[in-house]
Amino acid sequence: MSSVKIGFLGAAGEVTGSCYLLETDKSRILVDCGMFQGRYSDDRNGGEFGFSPSDIDAVVLTHAHIDHSGRLPLLVKRGFRGDIWATDPTIELVSVLLRDTAKLMGEESEWKNRKNARKGLPPVKPAYGERDVDETLKRLRYIRYDERTAVSEGVSVRFRDAGHIAGSAITELWLAKDGPAKDGGQVKIVFSGDLGPRDAVIERQHTLIEEADYAVIESTYGDRNHKSLEATRTEFREALSRAIQAKGKILIPTFAVDRAQRVLYEIKLLQADKAFPRMPKIFFDSPMGEKATQIYEKYSSLLSREIQDMLREGMNPFAPEGLVYTSGVDSSRAINEIDEAIVMAGSGMCSGGRIVHHLKHNLWNKSCNVFFVGYQANGTLGRRLVEGEKNLRIAGEDIAVGATFHTLGGFSAHGDRDDLLEWASHFRRGASFFVTHGEVKSAEALANGIRQMGYGAAAPSRGAYYDLSEKQTIARPELPTPAQASGSRDAVFAILAEIASETASIRESLDSRADFADISPLLESSRLILQTVKNIKTKK
Numbered sequence: 001m002s003s004v005k006i007g008f009l010g011a012a013g014e015v016t017g018s019c020y021l022l023e024t025d026k027s028r029i030l031v032d033c034g035m036f037q038g039r040y041s042d043d044r045n046g047g048e049f050g051f052s053p054s055d056i057d058a059v060v061l062t063h064a065h066i067d068h069s070g071r072l073p074l075l076v077k078r079g080f081r082g083d084i085w086a087t088d089p090t091i092e093l094v095s096v097l098l099r100d101t102a103k104l105m106g107e108e109s110e111w112k113n114r115k116n117a118r119k120g121l122p123p124v125k126p127a128y129g130e131r132d133v134d135e136t137l138k139r140l141r142y143i144r145y146d147e148r149t150a151v152s153e154g155v156s157v158r159f160r161d162a163g164h165i166a167g168s169a170i171t172e173l174w175l176a177k178d179g180p181a182k183d184g185g186q187v188k189i190v191f192s193g194d195l196g197p198r199d200a201v202i203e204r205q206h207t208l209i210e211e212a213d214y215a216v217i218e219s220t221y222g223d224r225n226h227k228s229l230e231a232t233r234t235e236f237r238e239a240l241s242r243a244i245q246a247k248g249k250i251l252i253p254t255f256a257v258d259r260a261q262r263v264l265y266e267i268k269l270l271q272a273d274k275a276f277p278r279m280p281k282i283f284f285d286s287p288m289g290e291k292a293t294q295i296y297e298k299y300s301s302l303l304s305r306e307i308q309d310m311l312r313e314g315m316n317p318f319a320p321e322g323l324v325y326t327s328g329v330d331s332s333r334a335i336n337e338i339d340e341a342i343v344m345a346g347s348g349m350c351s352g353g354r355i356v357h358h359l360k361h362n363l364w365n366k367s368c369n370v371f372f373v374g375y376q377a378n379g380t381l382g383r384r385l386v387e388g389e390k391n392l393r394i395a396g397e398d399i400a401v402g403a404t405f406h407t408l409g410g411f412s413a414h415g416d417r418d419d420l421l422e423w424a425s426h427f428r429r430g431a432s433f434f435v436t437h438g439e440v441k442s443a444e445a446l447a448n449g450i451r452q453m454g455y456g457a458a459a460p461s462r463g464a465y466y467d468l469s470e471k472q473t474i475a476r477p478e479l480p481t482p483a484q485a486s487g488s489r490d491a492v493f494a495i496l497a498e499i500a501s502e503t504a505s506i507r508e509s510l511d512s513r514a515d516f517a518d519i520s521p522l523l524e525s526s527r528l529i530l531q532t533v534k535n536i537k538t539k540k
Helices: 041-045 072-077 088-119 130-137 229-245 259-271 289-298 305-312 329-337 354-362 381-386 417-424 440-452 489-509 516-535
Strands: 005-010 019-023 028-031 058-060 083-086 140-142 148-152 155-161 169-176 186-191 214-218 249-253 282-285 323-326 341-345 369-372 391-394 397-400 404-407 432-436 456-458 465-467
Touching: 005 432, 028 169, 058 148, 072 088, 072 130, 083 088, 083 148, 088 130, 088 140, 088 289, 214 417, 229 249, 229 259, 229 369, 229 404, 249 354, 259 282, 259 289, 259 341, 282 289, 282 329, 323 329, 329 354, 341 354, 354 381, 354 391, 354 397, 369 381, 381 391, 381 404, 417 440, 432 440, 440 456
Parallel strands: 028 058, 058 083, 083 140, 186 214, 214 432, 249 341, 249 369, 282 323, 282 341, 369 404, 432 456
Antiparallel strands: 005 019, 005 465, 019 028, 148 155, 155 169, 169 186, 391 397
């Protein structure tokens, strides 16, 4: 009997690492292949996928952000030889982001190896390099919005505007259960990707979908709402005014795609207000920042009417007065010599990139103000700062935090709880939902809200598989279904994915108070068992 299955291999019980595996009798498709961010993410990003990359027929990419695209070069490096399908803007943006990611990983490895050499430790290697990125970019294929396209045998895709960043797509997939699709012989599953807010500023509003058997919906803000646009702008205006009057550095960790353009636009609007204090020089300290902004300008027809109107009037919405792009390392370091400036730099969660350098040099200063304009994932430096840690070690140096922090959730490119529930409500009552891309509390809260509207909903754990062949009402998280019978190849990969997830969770929970004497022998036993599994020979 033919089957359709889905496996949740990332962004399940957490916000980053989006990766979903769809399997039919004819095809194996990935939706996204993103990086993990947060504590111990380096180990996870260089680890196993939970499947064989050479067995994957195609990848469907919802958008360019690294937590959705960042492991694609590793997938190619390990044997993937299919096509990667995305919208035109996503292809251009992901080309910039992946090259920058490879460069940053290479630089970080060089820094670690200098330290390791002094300690007599072995060298480390980045998960992938620029050559792997080149091979990945050759596999990118575009699909226009609203066009249904076959991407593998028995699988077709249609992208709809998600309103999150330029090129972001809600993804509709039709999967045939019995070879070629026919009436009653296919399953339709919709992936929200990252869904933009209804009250959009830079992008267009997200598309509403009505028909699906299943929908995978993100839940980054599934348990809370943003402030209104008016309230957010008032908060930003007042906080930025006080920060300017403090005459210190104003640091804004930003994702180079979308969040940076939004902040530039909001600053430009404030500059038009004659009552607002004169702003210091604005540095966009990102090697890829200018390229990303140029791509936004190129695809302005996909942006909001508000942005298009400004462009038609001959004004650049992303170029406030006093803006300076810095690309080279020397020009970035030179910002340290300036007492007063607005500095925008990545990464948006402070998990790497040039913002770490600026935080290291300024967090101690009470005149420094830091504006968080995006979600801060659990375990990231940004999250630790938001939660109030006062003593941190940043880039090898102990820092006593004296800066002032501001969190502006209303600038997020993600929809809030009401936005997500409203989007879900347009599906017909036969649809069931998988709630992902949110921390456990957020995902469960959104799943409960969806159930209250009369739909089935589950918040899967990482490594869980579901059989979608026979329509069923999903009411709660489940273990892998009988399709994952003990002894099958898929069951083994699911178990390995669960082990990887549990290992990462244990590492994050351990601190100096843990009873390491009791823990060590248990882990040693587990290690010996895994070594035994590794040494089992393939059957002839």
